[in-house]
Amino acid sequence: MTKRTKEILDLLDKKYTRDYKCYLNHENPGQLLIATMLSAQCTDARVNIVTKDLFKKYPDMNAFANADLKELEQDIKTTGFYHNKAKNILGCAKMLVEKYDGEVPRDLDDLVKLPGVGRKTANVIRGNIFNDPSIVVDTHVKRISKRLGFTKEEDPVKVEFELMKVLPKDHWILYNIQIITFGREICFARNPKCSECFLTDYCTEHKAGKKKSGKHV
Numbered sequence: 001m002t003k004r005t006k007e008i009l010d011l012l013d014k015k016y017t018r019d020y021k022c023y024l025n026h027e028n029p030g031q032l033l034i035a036t037m038l039s040a041q042c043t044d045a046r047v048n049i050v051t052k053d054l055f056k057k058y059p060d061m062n063a064f065a066n067a068d069l070k071e072l073e074q075d076i077k078t079t080g081f082y083h084n085k086a087k088n089i090l091g092c093a094k095m096l097v098e099k100y101d102g103e104v105p106r107d108l109d110d111l112v113k114l115p116g117v118g119r120k121t122a123n124v125i126r127g128n129i130f131n132d133p134s135i136v137v138d139t140h141v142k143r144i145s146k147r148l149g150f151t152k153e154e155d156p157v158k159v160e161f162e163l164m165k166v167l168p169k170d171h172w173i174l175y176n177i178q179i180i181t182f183g184r185e186i187c188f189a190r191n192p193k194c195s196e197c198f199l200t201d202y203c204t205e206h207k208a209g210k211k212k213s214g215k216h217v
């Protein structure tokens with residue numbers, strides 16, 4: 001790890017602590033898997049509203065596997081893209097019941113074979129449930145990692161591999177948690193609060209003077 005990377009991580013630790021937290025409410029791995037699938041193109045707050053009733057109606061993976069597709073679509077409609085999400089949840093639940101006795105597997109290769117589960121969702125599960133070092137590249141991580149000069153890539157999988165090279169393993173899970181909070185509180189996609197930022201010395205956009213012209217997009 002370079003001195004610069006260590007300085008950035010130390011500042012993130014100082015500001016946001018090293019406590020693990022998950023923004024998606026869940027009580028077991030299966031619930032986190034479904035909540036993460038619902039969170040695509042949707043806010044965590046909205047997902048938490050929907051899953052409050054959803055997990056009562058479908059208490060386990062078996063219940064999801066036996067759900068009526070049209071009914072499930074209505075149950076999750078407000079999270080958006082509900083046709084696809086419902087189809088994937090149903091397919092995923094069926095595969096979990098048939099192949100894994102209703103449990104969520106730990107292995108990345110097994111996870112990404114589940115319908116509707118990509119590397120991002122798989123890494124959420126690996127990090128949050130199994131504590132396996134993994135980097136989740138969501139919109140905040142992608143945008144802010146570029147601003148901090150950790151990557152120039154656009155493709156989330158390429159960003160993930162770049163970050164794995166730059167960040168020490170003990171920070172892989174934490175980085176995502178801290179950067180999400182930073183992205184929600186300070187480093188917005190548009191009009192970030194640069195005057196309140198504790199990472200200005202390390203920000204490539206700030207250094208390039210874009211802050212003054214407000215070209216943060």
Ligand code: SF4
Nearest residue numbers: 187192194197203206
């Ligand atoms: Fe984000 Fe502004 Fe801080 Fe750069 S200076 S990291 S754009 S908040």
